[in-house]
Amino acid sequence: MIRVRDLEKCYAPARPVLKGLRFAIEAGEVFGIVGRSGAGKSTLLRCFNGLETYQGGSVEVMGRQVKDLDSAGLKALRQDMGMIFQHFSLMSRKNVYENVAFPLHIWHTPKDRAHGRVMELLELVGLTEKKEERIQNLSGGQKQRVGIARALALNPKVLLCDEATSALDPDTTVTILDLLLDINRRLGITIVVVTHQMEVVRRICGRVLLLDGGRNVALGGVEDLFLAPPLGLEKFVEQEFTFVPGGTNIRLMFPRSISQQAVITTMARDLGVGFSIVGGRLDRYRDDVLGFLIINVADQDLDAVLGYMREKHLHWKVLP
Numbered sequence: 001m002i003r004v005r006d007l008e009k010c011y012a013p014a015r016p017v018l019k020g021l022r023f024a025i026e027a028g029e030v031f032g033i034v035g036r037s038g039a040g041k042s043t044l045l046r047c048f049n050g051l052e053t054y055q056g057g058s059v060e061v062m063g064r065q066v067k068d069l070d071s072a073g074l075k076a077l078r079q080d081m082g083m084i085f086q087h088f089s090l091m092s093r094k095n096v097y098e099n100v101a102f103p104l105h106i107w108h109t110p111k112d113r114a115h116g117r118v119m120e121l122l123e124l125v126g127l128t129e130k131k132e133e134r135i136q137n138l139s140g141g142q143k144q145r146v147g148i149a150r151a152l153a154l155n156p157k158v159l160l161c162d163e164a165t166s167a168l169d170p171d172t173t174v175t176i177l178d179l180l181l182d183i184n185r186r187l188g189i190t191i192v193v194v195t196h197q198m199e200v201v202r203r204i205c206g207r208v209l210l211l212d213g214g215r216n217v218a219l220g221g222v223e224d225l226f227l228a229p230p231l232g233l234e235k236f237v238e239q240e241f242t243f244v245p246g247g248t249n250i251r252l253m254f255p256r257s258i259s260q261q262a263v264i265t266t267m268a269r270d271l272g273v274g275f276s277i278v279g280g281r282l283d284r285y286r287d288d289v290l291g292f293l294i295i296n297v298a299d300q301d302l303d304a305v306l307g308y309m310r311e312k313h314l315h316w317k318v319l320p
């Protein structure tokens with residue numbers, strides 16, 4: 001669907017912000033692009049729909065070389081790629097209906113067809129009742145629903161989301177993410193999610209590209225990223241804990257199919273040692289609930305515990 005090869009982009013000469021990126025996004029995926037602020041995520045997303053030019057490599061979208069498109073080609077490309085933004089970019093003085101109808105109007109869709117489409121979209125995002133409401137009277141979550149409906153108006157194949165939930169509270173974020181996942185599953189639309197929030201990636205993405213300083217530092221399944229965060233980015237991927245002094249803190253990760261309860265109790269029983277539990281969490285991923293546990297192991301038990309974990313092929317890491 002989207003194929004990026006050796007992409008190089010700079011705004012100022014000799015100051016690249018995207019460096020040799022190479023990856024592909026397949027049709028039907030929810031693909032995450034994640035990284036700290038300034039990593040180059042928005043720039044990369046804007047290369048997909050020709051809002052940015054680039055200096056090296058290629059971006060191919062649905063068989064089209066973005067670089068080679070003339071203005072008519074770009075217009076057609078953008079029709080196939082809807083986009084939503086952190087601050088919604090809606091027309092605040094117009095009502096919900098008018099905002100969603102806007103792209104249809106621009107493309108001269110006949111009135112009755114446009115009306116049918118708008119009503120269908122409002123139903124999809126759950127705003128039928130609000131169709132006459134002015135944008136300025138809506139909550140953040142409702143505004144983003146309007147943004148999503150508008151982005152889908154022209155039946156795009158891809159939906160690009162740039163920090164689409166970054167301005168929303170955690171509960172609203174979850175409802176918007178669930179809506180996006182639902183749209184992906186029911187309509188088969190490919191979704192590209194740009195975000196600096198790992199919890200967004202965790203909740204809806206299947207695969208993820210982790211960018212740092214314009215470089216690809218990890219690419220693969222979301223679960224794999226959490227099991228083995230790249231060096232130097234552990235704090236970005238994981239969240240910090242306060243540790244008890246003494247002993248060794250070990251983070252045990254539990255991918256699907258491993259019950260943590262059983263692992264911990266079996267290890268304690270088999271080795272005849274005890275350890276304290278420092279912290280842990282269960283997180284909801286798109287299809288699973290996965291978790292980790294941090295245990296504190298006394299110095300005299302450490303070798304036995306490490307040996308056991310190696311032997312059982314557990315996913316673990318000694319924390320500094």
Ligand SMILES: Nc1ncnc2c1ncn2[C@@H]1O[C@H](COP(=O)(O)OP(=O)(O)O)[C@@H](O)[C@H]1O
Nearest residue numbers: 011012017035036037038039040041042043044
């Ligand atoms: N229009 C622009 N002109 C010059 N530099 C820019 C422009 N947009 C972004 N940058 C720079 O490019 C880098 C990547 O920015 P951006 O793609 O916005 O990162 P992210 O979305 O990951 O926060 C940053 O160093 C930023 O300052």
Ligand SMILES: [Mg+2]
Nearest residue numbers: 041042043163
């Ligand atoms: Mg950005």
